[in-house]
Amino acid sequence: xxxxxxxxxxxxxxxxxxxxxxxxxAGDSGDGMQLxxxxxxxxxxxYGNDLSTFPDFPAEIRAPVGATFGVSAFxxxxxxxxxxxxxxxxxxxxxxxxxxxITNVENLVDGGLLIVDSGAFTAKNLTKAKYQSNxxxxxxxDKFRVLEIDITKxxxxxxxxxxxxHKAGVRSKNMWTLGLVLWLFDRDRTxxxxxxxxxxxxxxxxxxxxIAALNAGHAYGETAELPAGIHVYKVPKAKVAPGxxxxxxxxxxxxxxxxxxxxxxxxxLLFASYPITPASNLLHELVxxxxxxxxxxxxxxxxxxxxxxIGASFAGSLGVTSSAGPGIALxxxxxxxxxxxxxxxxxxxxxxxxxxxxxxxxxEQSDLNMALYGRHGDTPMPVIASSxxxxxxxxxxxxxRLATKYMTPVMLxxxxxxxxxxxxxxxxxxxxxxxxxxxxxxxxxxxKPSIRNEETLARVWPKPxxxxxxxxxxxxxxxxxxxxxxxxxxxxxKMTDLRQAKIAGIANDIxxxxxxxxxxxxxxxxxxxxxxxGAIHQAVKRARGEGIDVSxxxxxxxxxxxxxxGELLKGFDSILVPEMNTGQFVRLIRSEYLIDxxxxxxxxxxxxKIGEILSAIHKKVAQTGSKx
Amino acid sequence: xxxALPTLTVKDxxxxxxxRWCPGCGDYAILKTIQKLMxxxxxxxxxxxxxSGIGCSSRFPYYxxxxxxxxxxxxxxxIATGVKLANPELDVWVITGDGxxxxxxxxxxxxxxxxxxDLQILLFNNEIYGLxxxxxSPTSQTGTRxxxxxxxxxxxxLSPCExxxxxxxxxxARTIDTEAKHxxxxxxxxxxxxxxxxxxxxxxxxxYNDGIFEQVKDKKIAADFxxxxxxxEPVVFGKEREQGIRLNHDTLKLELVDATHEDVLVHDExxxxxxxxxxxxxxxxxxxxxxxxxxxxxxxxxxDSRQQLITARAAKGSLQELLSSGHTWKVEE
Numbered sequence: 032x033x034x035x036x037x038x039x040x041x042x043x044x045x046x047x048x049x050x051x052x053x054x055x056x057a058g059d060s061g062d063g064m065q066l067x068x069x070x071x072x073x074x075x076x077x078y079g080n081d082l083s084t085f086p087d088f089p090a091e092i093r094a095p096v097g098a099t100f101g102v103s104a105f106x107x108x109x110x111x112x113x114x115x116x117x118x119x120x121x122x123x124x125x126x127x128x129x130x131x132x133i134t135n136v137e138n139l140v141d142g143g144l145l146i147v148d149s150g151a152f153t154a155k156n157l158t159k160a161k162y163q164s165n166x167x168x169x170x171x172x173d174k175f176r177v178l179e180i181d182i183t184k185x186x187x188x189x190x191x192x193x194x195x196x197h198k199a200g201v202r203s204k205n206m207w208t209l210g211l212v213l214w215l216f217d218r219d220r221t222x223x224x225x226x227x228x229x230x231x232x233x234x235x236x237x238x239x240x241x242i243a244a245l246n247a248g249h250a251y252g253e254t255a256e257l258p259a260g261i262h263v264y265k266v267p268k269a270k271v272a273p274g275x276x277x278x279x280x281x282x283x284x285x286x287x288x289x290x291x292x293x294x295x296x297x298x299x300l301l302f303a304s305y306p307i308t309p310a311s312n313l314l315h316e317l318v319x320x321x322x323x324x325x326x327x328x329x330x331x332x333x334x335x336x337x338x339x340x341i342g343a344s345f346a347g348s349l350g351v352t353s354s355a356g357p358g359i360a361l362x363x364x365x366x367x368x369x370x371x372x373x374x375x376x377x378x379x380x381x382x383x384x385x386x387x388x389x390x391x392x393x394x395e396q397s398d399l400n401m402a403l404y405g406r407h408g409d410t411p412m413p414v415i416a417s418s419x420x421x422x423x424x425x426x427x428x429x430x431x432r433l434a435t436k437y438m439t440p441v442m443l444x445x446x447x448x449x450x451x452x453x454x455x456x457x458x459x460x461x462x463x464x465x466x467x468x469x470x471x472x473x474x475x476x477x478x479k480p481s482i483r484n485e486e487t488l489a490r491v492w493p494k495p496x497x498x499x500x501x502x503x504x505x506x507x508x509x510x511x512x513x514x515x516x517x518x519x520x521x522x523x524x525k526m527t528d529l530r531q532a533k534i535a536g537i538a539n540d541i542x543x544x545x546x547x548x549x550x551x552x553x554x555x556x557x558x559x560x561x562x563x564x565g566a567i568h569q570a571v572k573r574a575r576g577e578g579i580d581v582s583x584x585x586x587x588x589x590x591x592x593x594x595x596x597g598e599l600l601k602g603f604d605s606i607l608v609p610e611m612n613t614g615q616f617v618r619l620i621r622s623e624y625l626i627d628x629x630x631x632x633x634x635x636x637x638x639x640k641i642g643e644i645l646s647a648i649h650k651k652v653a654q655t656g657s658k659x
Numbered sequence: 660x661x662x663a664l665p666t667l668t669v670k671d672x673x674x675x676x677x678x679r680w681c682p683g684c685g686d687y688a689i690l691k692t693i694q695k696l697m698x699x700x701x702x703x704x705x706x707x708x709x710x711s712g713i714g715c716s717s718r719f720p721y722y723x724x725x726x727x728x729x730x731x732x733x734x735x736x737x738i739a740t741g742v743k744l745a746n747p748e749l750d751v752w753v754i755t756g757d758g759x760x761x762x763x764x765x766x767x768x769x770x771x772x773x774x775x776x777d778l779q780i781l782l783f784n785n786e787i788y789g790l791x792x793x794x795x796s797p798t799s800q801t802g803t804r805x806x807x808x809x810x811x812x813x814x815x816x817l818s819p820c821e822x823x824x825x826x827x828x829x830x831x832a833r834t835i836d837t838e839a840k841h842x843x844x845x846x847x848x849x850x851x852x853x854x855x856x857x858x859x860x861x862x863x864x865x866x867y868n869d870g871i872f873e874q875v876k877d878k879k880i881a882a883d884f885x886x887x888x889x890x891x892e893p894v895v896f897g898k899e900r901e902q903g904i905r906l907n908h909d910t911l912k913l914e915l916v917d918a919t920h921e922d923v924l925v926h927d928e929x930x931x932x933x934x935x936x937x938x939x940x941x942x943x944x945x946x947x948x949x950x951x952x953x954x955x956x957x958x959x960x961x962x963d964s965r966q967q968l969i970t971a972r973a974a975k976g977s978l979q980e981l982l983s984s985g986h987t988w989k990v991e992e
Binding site: 073076077079222226271272273274275276277278287290291294299301303320321322323326328330331332334335336338339340341342343344345346347348350364365368372458459460461462495496497498499500501502503504505506507515516 | 674676703704705706708710713720721723724725726727728729730731734736737738739740741742743744745746748749766767769770964967968971972974975976978979981982983985986987988989990991992
């Protein structure tokens with residue numbers, strides 16, 4: 032289906048109280064927009080709104096000042112109801128310079144609030160952003176509520192007493208702006224002040240200057256005469272289940288999920304990886320937590336990373352490796368070795384825009400085919416995907432469980448959006464998680480490395496260092512009976528069938544597919560996997576609110592597929608599959624179940640908008656009459 | 660701890676697998692020597708692990724009755740690093756060849772050496788690709804005629820020991836497949852070394868590159884074509900040990916001199932500059948140096964990694980505490 036978008040039409044900054052709001056902070060990559068965003072997120076979570084965030088930054092670490100390709104942005108959607116995406120159109124845009132304005136203003140709704148640092152709208156910056164005339168003067172912004180402030184000047188006045196000089200003083204611009212936006216939505220500044228004190232513990236004067244800027248921005252909102260229609264907005268607290276909450280990005284959730292997995296499996300974990308965007312943060316997070324039974328290894332390349340992980344698994348630990356698409360491609364031969372030798376291995380792919388270097392900092396779901404098929408030989412392995420940032424925690428545990436129980440490599444698919452996006456997480460009670468302790472094989476009598484569990488078909492896991500279990504394994508085909516090298520034709524058939532059957536059998540050990548929203552049968556089902564969850568969920572919820580018969584099915588287990596999925600899908604007249612690729616999952620379910628599923632594809636480096644999916648639902652209804 | 664290990668013999672280290680190298684292959688001699696040597700190490704058999712890549716030499720682990728892993732082409736050093744990081748108690752060996760170790764796996768070789776991972780790396784150098792049927796390798800002499808270079812190879816060969824030295828290796832030695840005594844002594848010393856041990860074994864391939872090391876192997880002439888390095892001893896060679904090697908201090912080059920010359924070099928394993936010069940020697944101008952070229956005491960990567968782990972784990976982590984760390988908020992009923 033052709034991708035189209037419709038305006039959700041519910042943005043209303045006219046009222047003093049609003050149900051939900053989308054705010055985007057945009058500036059130069061050196062302007063500190065990510066820090067501003069994360070602090071605003073924290074204040075918002077503490078206030079009690081549900082929220083979802085989307086950091087959107089360029090690949091360039093420090094692009095030339097004022098360049099459009101150097102714009103770094105942080106978007107947050109928060110409100111009184113359940114929030115599962117970072118939002119479609121913007122209600123509030125903070126643009127720290129002309130480049131930030133020109134690259135983002137298109138998404139600001141009519142009547143939306145635009146906060147600009149007028150001090151940055153110099154002739155030079157306007158030229159860099161390719162503005163022919165100054166938008167602050169030519170009337171092109173008339174449809175918005177514009178708040179023009181010379182933030183640079185305000186900040187310098189606010190931090191004057193700290194004698195930091197012009198350059199260092201201006202650095203607090205982001206905190207001044209944050210102060211203003213915190214005022215705008217009636218958020219508390221305490222958490223930000225505490226985090227600034229902690230961040231600049233060794234430079235108290237910098238901390239003080241930033242706090243002064245924050246307070247000045249807030250005071251500006253309180254005292255300055257603002258244009259009509261700009262005032263404090265109230266966003267009621269969301270109704271959420273009682274408990275203790277924290278904010279969680281997908282990367283942190285995945286790292287902690289791996290730690291939890293190693294605890295539940297009662298096994299040492301070696302995380303071996305090579306730096307690559309947007310996957311590197313996983314290594315950064317894990318190396319800080321070696322107080323648990325994990326160790327990390329930054330390898331010389333992607334191949335060495337997967338191989339070191341396999342080596343660790345051979346030695347009796349669990350090897351985990353991680354990368355993005357280009358690196359996973361390099362690991363393919365190693366993954367096949369783990370498959371052939373039946374060693375556990377977890378491979379995390381934080382997908383990004385491809386092919387080749389593609390869009391390193393942008394999100395995509397285009398590595399599904401590689402996860403399912405991207406290896407030489409008949410090399411099946413389980414593939415599972417996380418649907419939200421916090422789901423990364425559970426999916427990581429599941430990957431560890433499957434790898435160790437079935438002695439197999441497991442591919443875990445995340446993506447750039449999930450890795451960086453944050454949402455509130457109700458902290459689980461660890462004691463309620465089901466342990467799955469690993470048992471290394473220890474029986475010396477009649478030992479062979481080919482002994483396997485009759486039920487799971489998993490090979491035994493003998494640990495080097497165990498007397499009497501000395502044995503050899505390798506990538507050459509092994510005899511089913513002895514584990515020794517075998518070139519026997521019938522044996523190769525048997526081993527190939529075994530590898531297929533072992534992975535296929537996992538379908539009996541995973542939950543049946545459920546419908547996450549809507550009826551079990553009906554006219555239309557939207558079937559998704561991975562990070563499209565939030566947008567599909569919201570679109571289906573809205574469509575159902577309009578009386579449309581539509582359900583949302585979200586698939587975590589992509590290989591093997593849940594054993595009831597085919598039957599479930601056949602209960603719907605139409606199937607629509609939104610994916611951030613050219614239709615990889617839709618082809619899988621078409622070929623697997625011979626059903627006429629239709630694709631809705633977006634490959635723009637950006638997540639789906641709710642309005643895009645809602646538009647597709649409306650189109651489908653118009654074609655088939657899905658109104659109940 | 661002091662429990663005596665059972666007395667094992669060469670037979671205990673031979674697996675039940677039929678050895679499938681070509682008749683006359685130098686690998687047989689190396690295998691036998693290593694199997695004989697194993698009982699001498701104060702390591703229980705179950706702690707011995709042999710890791711290999713792909714190639715003729717990489718079949719080696721199948722024939723050792725220890726733990727073994729025949730992996731993928733060129734990656735044995737990386738796999739072995741993972742094994743050693745996971746369990747530092749294991750005594751890990753890497754078996755590789757000139758193609759496996761220095762062509763497809765060159766990158767891993769460089770990094771495993773610079774990191775000083777505690778492994779014994781045995782490089783079987785036969786200057787040819789054997790298992791793929793005789794193509795020239797990165798150590799083949801320029802002009803080698805092979806199925807992929809019928810007009811003679813035009814690549815400049817690399818010298819494994821020189822590369823190992825340049826990579827920061829801390830134990831670099833060279834020996835010969837059929838010289839059981841020398842091979843055994845060098846490997847034993849390498850095994851005692853804490854850190855990455857790199858041993859180049861000149862190995863004859865009777866099928867695709869027969870006789871390339873004949874000058875240093877043939878008992879009748881070898882004395883004139885190789886020099887055995889011994890720490891603290893003069894660098895002399897020849898049937899009557901009549902020739903010596905000196906460093907010309909003006910040109911900074913090695914020269915052949917009479918063994919009685921006052922300037923004859925005394926081998927110093929800890930001198931890296933000297934090791935580099937000795938490693939480069941080759942026919943026809945010089946004898947090939949065998950023995951321990953270089954040795955440096957340095958903590959191993961695995962020791963350093965363990966040390967960081969011990970520090971990190973001084974206070975054991977609590978997962979529930981981790982999940983609740985940082986900013987949290989409570990939602991009441």
